[in-house]
Structure formats: structure tokens, C-alpha cells
Amino acid sequence: MIQSQQHIKYLIVEDERLAYEELKRMISKLRPEYIFSERTETVEQTISFLRNNKVDLIMLDIRLADGDCFEIFNHVSVSTPVIFTTAYDEHAVQAFKLNSIDYLLKPIEENDLRDALIKYEQFYQSKQTSFDYRQLGEVITQKVKSRFLIQKGDSYFYIEAKDIAFFYSEDKAVFLHSFDNKRYIIDYTLDELEKLLGKSIFFRASRNCITNIKAIRDISKYFNSRLKLSFQPECPHEILVSRIRVADFLKWVDGIV
Template sequence: MTKYLVVEDERFAYEELKRMMQVLRPGYQLVGWAESIEQTILLLQQNKIDLMIVDIRLSDGVSFEIFEQCPVNIPIIFTTAYDEYALQAFKVNSIDYLLKPIEENELETALAKFERNHSLHSTTPQYRKLEADYLTHNKKNRFLIQIGDTFQYVETHEAAFFYSEDKYNYLHLFSGKRYIINYSLDMLEGMLDKEIFFRVSRNCIANVKAIQKSSRYFGSRLKLYFRPECPHEVLVSRNRVSDFLKWMDGIL
């Protein structure tokens, strides 16, 4: 059963969302209603939640603060009376952004998108094997990116490296441009061609063609030098050095 949480500081808006959810998804279970950032964090810590419906402006601040204090990987449908938060919502784990007053058909579209994107993400061993088998033969060959109000794609081979910084994940191209993407590095590891890309550190996955050189570093680690230059220092940990060198040598 899908469990969801509503974060909304206006009671009427909450009651209307609850009513629409009971009509559109009577099989979903409402686990709680939070009116503030503090209440939301408490409910997240106490419950297993599959989906969040979150108003952006709350009585005690902006809801993005929730995810700064309590990082979660839960799909989110954002609701708001304002449209200036669209790009920031996209950077969080959002699946849709609905402007108030919310119509049933808009909520239905968002729920369908949630189900389409997340219903297969089962934790069963059978699913994990199916997913691994699929990714073995079907590597991600392009990424959708957003620039202002427009969308475009870039080919995966254009990526010099992927890295995480300040709670965001970036795709950095050989051209020097970088874009925020909605994939964690853990997700990317399973999507990318292992002959070309390697998880060189906790916060960086590199394209072999972007690594200019590596040198020995204190603590039996390796320091990597990139072209284009990486925004932060990248060190290969001691227990990853052997695998990294084999990968550089074409041994998988």
C-alpha cells in the first residue's frame, strides 16, 4: 500500500487535497498531516513514506528547508500559489509542481507520473535482478536537462564527470558547461557504461577520457587531474586504487 504525507499549513487546502486523494486514489494511505517544517521532519523520522504532497510556503519557512535538515529520497508533488519556485523544486526529488487552486485532473496527472516512475522500484530480489539484467544491456545514452523554462538533452559521451556538491548532483560536460541533474551518484553507477565511467570517489564518477593523469598521494591514495578541471579535489581511496588502475588499464 502506498503511504503518503501531506504538508500544508492551510486547513481548507489540506482538506481539499485529502478529499481529492480519497476520490482519485482510495487505496493510498494518508499517514499524516504536517503544518510546519518541524512537524514534517518529525513525521519523516517516525514513518515510512512513499510519496509527499508538499506546499512550498509554510508558516515557519519555505519547505525546501525540510530537505536540508532531513535529506530524503522520497518522490514529492509540490503545490504552491507562486510560480517562482519551479526550478528549485526541480532540483529536489520532485515529480510535479502544481499551482493552486489545484484541479483534480492536474493531481491525477501528477499521481500517474509518480506511479509510472516509481511503481517498479520494488525492493524484492526478483526486481533487483531484473533491473541489473536490464541495465547490463541498456545503458543510459542521454540526459534531459533544464535551462530556464526550456528542456534539451545531452549525449552521455559528452559528460566528462558527474559529481555531488552542496546537496546537488551535477553533470559536467567536456565543453565546461555543467547542469544539475535529478539522479544520485548511486543511481548513475548502474546506468553508465562501466568501461567508460568509474566511481572514482564518494562524490565523483569520471569518464576515462577526462582523466588527464593521476599521481600518488598521502595515505596510499591517488590524486586525479581532470580536463576540463573538476571544481573540487578528487582522491581515489586506498581500497579503490587497485580497481581504479585495472579499470584504467581496460581490465573489468
């Protein structure tokens, strides 16, 4: 615990009354020495408050009555540690972990809140640098493609992104290769796909291949500081990670996006 814990002032940004009351109740129970400063309900109210007041911790809901909370960071510089409350999916979770103190999935559990407060206190005590919340907003609001429409003859069906093993280019065409070992031509370039796919799951391993992390069966060192990948299901082409991509690729495999 931090020595000056009794002086910590916190702001709750939450537009749902019951959610606000429950969060405040749990904080009061877990940290009765914390000082409640204010509750704001909108982007506009929060910007106004932060321009004129200082707090030590912000409990910030993502969706507010008048828009996305990340709009706040475009109008006021925020160096205060933030714990986000959210219902976002797996794509966003990694971004929250890298760019904030913590995130709490609604409905908030008391044990999760306790862990987040402990993490905040450890951060506060170590005087680490602040996070880039504007960058986090760009990551979270980025559109991620979750499925692909496939045409087969006169019929249409879709394939979930999680069921795709890899994409590769061949003879000026781009193929989607599914985990059930079927392939389909799709009307996207690999450059377009690289921007649309969730970065925690997919990686541009080479000029002609984007792979799902779950499709990689083996990674081995190869000539000239490259890496050779083996897939399950098998890819019809040899896939080599170039020397300049190796560091980013290994970070991605290690879960650092």
C-alpha cells in the first residue's frame, strides 16, 4: 500500500446511476480512506471538471451519454491514472492492459476492483510515467473485421475471423484458408486485410502471408537471421519471416501487440 493513500482523491465518470452507486459503494468499502471528489456523467462535464480540478485516480466508463470517453483526451491533457470500466471484447483487452492502469469488465466484481486498486497503488508508489490515452482511443475505436462474406456459386455464407488459419497471395489473387482446410478467393489485398484484422490474433508474417497465431505449429531459425514457419493446416507456400520482421513477430507471439 502507498504511504499517502489517505489523501487519494478519485473521480467517477459514469452515466448509469445504479452502476455509479455500486462502484462508489465498493470503493468506500475497500478503501474507506479514499476521498470521493465528484461524479460526472458526460464527456462535456468531464472535460470541464478536469480543466478546473485535480484528482489522483479516474474511474472511467467507456460509453457515456454524449459519446465516447476517448473524446475527453482530445480536449484536455490527462496524466492522472485511469481505470476503465468496459464491456469490450478480447481485441480491446490487450490495448487496455498496455495503455492503462487496468480495466474492469461490467458488471464489476469486488475482487476485480480490489486487484485494480492494488495495481494502481503500486503504480502510484513507483511514480511510473503516464499512459497515452489518446493512442488507446485510436486502438479501441479501430474497426476490426470479425467475419468474411464468401460467395460460392449462387450462394453466400460467412466465415468467422477466428476460424481462419491464414491468408496468402498467389498469382495476383488472395486466398482465405480456414482451419477446416478449405480455401476461398476473397476480394481484399493483404495490405487491406492487415489494417482490418485484430492485431492480437493476426500478423503479417511475410509479404505474401497473414497468419492466425493458432495456426502456427512450429517456428524455427532459418538462414540469414530469418524464421521459418510451419502451419496446421499446411500452407501451400513456404513462409519465411524476414530479418526486419523477426523482432516484431516474436513480440507478437509473446503477446506484446
